[in-house]
Amino acid sequence: MFQAIAQSALRPYLSGPLLFFRADPSKFRLDFILPGPATPIIKLAMSPVISVANLSKTYNSGFTALKGINLEISRGEIFALLGPNGAGKTTLISIICGIANPSQGKVSVGGHDIVESYRAARSLIGLVPQELHTDAFETVWATVSFSRGLFGKPKNPAYIEKVLKDLSLWDKKDSKIVTLSGGMKRRVMIAKALSHEPQILFLDEPTAGVDVELRKGMWEVVRGLQTSGVTIILTTHYIEEAEEMADRIGVINKGEIILVEEKARLMQKLGKKQLKLHLQGRIDAVPPKLAAYNLELSGDGNELTYNYDTKGELTGITSLLGDLRNAGIRFYDLDTNQSSLEDIFVSLVRAP
Amino acid sequence: MNFRAIRAIYRFEMARTWRTLLQSIVSPVVSTSLYFVVFGAAIGSRITQVEGVSYGTFIVPGLVMLSVLTQSIANASFGIYFPKFVGTIYEILSAPISYFEIVLGYVGAAATKSIILGLIILATAGLFVPLHIHHPLWMLTFLVLTAVTFSLFGFIIGIWADGFEKLQMIPMLVVTPLTFLGGSFYSVNMLPSGWRTITLLNPVVYLISGFRWSFYEIADVSVGLSVGMTVSFLVGCMIIVWWIFKTGYRLKN
Numbered sequence: 001m002f003q004a005i006a007q008s009a010l011r012p013y014l015s016g017p018l019l020f021f022r023a024d025p026s027k028f029r030l031d032f033i034l035p036g037p038a039t040p041i042i043k044l045a046m047s048p049v050i051s052v053a054n055l056s057k058t059y060n061s062g063f064t065a066l067k068g069i070n071l072e073i074s075r076g077e078i079f080a081l082l083g084p085n086g087a088g089k090t091t092l093i094s095i096i097c098g099i100a101n102p103s104q105g106k107v108s109v110g111g112h113d114i115v116e117s118y119r120a121a122r123s124l125i126g127l128v129p130q131e132l133h134t135d136a137f138e139t140v141w142a143t144v145s146f147s148r149g150l151f152g153k154p155k156n157p158a159y160i161e162k163v164l165k166d167l168s169l170w171d172k173k174d175s176k177i178v179t180l181s182g183g184m185k186r187r188v189m190i191a192k193a194l195s196h197e198p199q200i201l202f203l204d205e206p207t208a209g210v211d212v213e214l215r216k217g218m219w220e221v222v223r224g225l226q227t228s229g230v231t232i233i234l235t236t237h238y239i240e241e242a243e244e245m246a247d248r249i250g251v252i253n254k255g256e257i258i259l260v261e262e263k264a265r266l267m268q269k270l271g272k273k274q275l276k277l278h279l280q281g282r283i284d285a286v287p288p289k290l291a292a293y294n295l296e297l298s299g300d301g302n303e304l305t306y307n308y309d310t311k312g313e314l315t316g317i318t319s320l321l322g323d324l325r326n327a328g329i330r331f332y333d334l335d336t337n338q339s340s341l342e343d344i345f346v347s348l349v350r351a352p
Numbered sequence: 353m354n355f356r357a358i359r360a361i362y363r364f365e366m367a368r369t370w371r372t373l374l375q376s377i378v379s380p381v382v383s384t385s386l387y388f389v390v391f392g393a394a395i396g397s398r399i400t401q402v403e404g405v406s407y408g409t410f411i412v413p414g415l416v417m418l419s420v421l422t423q424s425i426a427n428a429s430f431g432i433y434f435p436k437f438v439g440t441i442y443e444i445l446s447a448p449i450s451y452f453e454i455v456l457g458y459v460g461a462a463a464t465k466s467i468i469l470g471l472i473i474l475a476t477a478g479l480f481v482p483l484h485i486h487h488p489l490w491m492l493t494f495l496v497l498t499a500v501t502f503s504l505f506g507f508i509i510g511i512w513a514d515g516f517e518k519l520q521m522i523p524m525l526v527v528t529p530l531t532f533l534g535g536s537f538y539s540v541n542m543l544p545s546g547w548r549t550i551t552l553l554n555p556v557v558y559l560i561s562g563f564r565w566s567f568y569e570i571a572d573v574s575v576g577l578s579v580g581m582t583v584s585f586l587v588g589c590m591i592i593v594w595w596i597f598k599t600g601y602r603l604k605n
Contacts, residue, residue, distance in 0.1 A: 097446040101604045119354070119448040127446050133439030137371060138364075149360030150447040192443065 126198030361457025414536030428506030
């Protein structure tokens with residue numbers, strides 16, 4: 001009941017793209033977190049495979065990289081973690097994977113605590129770090145087999161063969177890693193991460209410094225993995241990558257998660273455009289006849305703003321312009337604009 | 353126990369040995385042979401006997417120890433430092449293995465390497481001088497104990513080092529002098545009494561003395577003391593390694 005009231009009260013803010021342009025980021029953060037109708041249902045349907053509770057990390061240098069992170073990743077989804085450099089993306093991943101110690105808080109992977117049941121937790125995870133950390137003189141085959149052994153899995157040449165073939169590395173299996181190109185090394189690292197058949201794959205900036213073609217290839221690989229049931233968490237700078245790949249998007253900045261949202265809902269918001277009409281003469285109020293358009297009048301009375309959905313069959317622009325003329329409102333100019341994920345991202349991470 | 357992981361690390365490290373065969377095995381053998389030529393044949397020909405053993409024969413245990421000590425440290429410190437340096441350590445840290453298993457893999461491989469090396473040097477020595485080992489089992493015990501202890505010590509150095517310079521510093525500035533002054537090439541009894549007392553503060557004296565005893569039954573200090581000192585150094589290293597992993601020192605912070 002309360003939720004319904006709260007939602008109806010917030011409805012204009014929830015759907016209005018104005019939010020992205022005018023509101024103080026620290027205020028509208030609430031809007032994204034507020035459970036919309038879709039969120040709880042999805043949470044019930046998919047149990048979280050990773051759950052992070054109140055996680056903080058302060059390095060020995062005194063730098064606080066994470067401040068009370070709470071996050072749940074659902075089984076089988078592709079989750080994109082967006083954030084500027086130094087936001088804490090890699091630290092978060094490092095802690096979940098066991099590379100860094102948490103200062104505070106709890107993380108469980110597949111229901112196993114990462115500290116107390118580290119073996120069970122880590123064996124579910126494959127990690128592809130951001131930097132190209134590879135051995136130099138090992139062959140591709142040896143290094144991938146090494147990774148499998150390290151995770152305690154019995155030898156399975158047929159599986160390794162499949163992984164290498166899927167990543168177009170099969171003809172390089174006997175090559176030393178030092179002889180490979182950067183893109184191939186990146187794929188070797190993915191092969192290493194997949195060598196022990198993980199249920200969860202972390203890709204830390206998988207396409208940083210990778211050319212467009214290879215990036216598309218990488219996206220296909222990731223989608224293929226998702227189809228086979230692997231949960232994927234990727235961090236990225238590239239907003240288009242998140243748009244292209246993710247089921248859900250999280251934004252992290254200065255060690256805090258400031259937004260977690262279904263991509264579809266986010267995109268719905270992005271589908272909204274606004275039309276601004278610069279009036280020839282100022283008006284005191286929007287005429288009642290035009291109430292159906294939900295027009296917003298600027299403070300000085302010189303500008304009208306109309307929000308519409310480009311994905312709808314009818315945008316209503318033609319009839320609006322007709323009705324404006326009938327109401328005797330004239331304008332000397334108009335412009336339209338659209339908020340992109342980038343706009344949201346930029347306004348979110350900009351210091352308040 | 354994740355035996356497959358231990359085996360994977362162990363094999364990876366041993367593969368590095370075979371890949372760098374010249375550096376790992378051949379060069380210590382060459383340098384040991386040089387010691388033999390210089391100290392054993394050239395200078396040693398002027399010294400007739402030390403404690404009833406010909407000088408060339410006398411220095412064999414010391415030479416083996418010298419190589420085992422320095423190589424254990426070098427192998428183990430490099431083995432763990434290099435993944436840290438190139439970043440591949442991420443995989444070890446994110447794998448479902450305990451600290452004990454990581455140490456077992458790295459230290460096991462480093463110790464194996466230096467034990468093989470010690471035996472090769474012993475065989476090389478046999479080409480120069482006649483060798484008789486009175487207590488082969490004790491000889492092996494000292495060899496293994498020393499190799500493991502100093503591989504652990506090397507592992508600690510490899511974790512502590514944050515640059516190649518530091519990696520070289522302890523072996524060069526501490527271990528090599530201690531080994532040379534620890535009675536590799538002379539009996540501690542040959543020193544004036546003041547120096548002898550100071551020398552007894554050098555832990556390497558106990559290693560070499562015990563090892564030499566297993567060959568010729570001559571020793572600078574009692575065998576029990578030798579074993580005791582070696583074992584306490586081993587335990588000391590184990591405690592430090594345990595602390596390193598417990599706190600994540602230089603690995604996870």
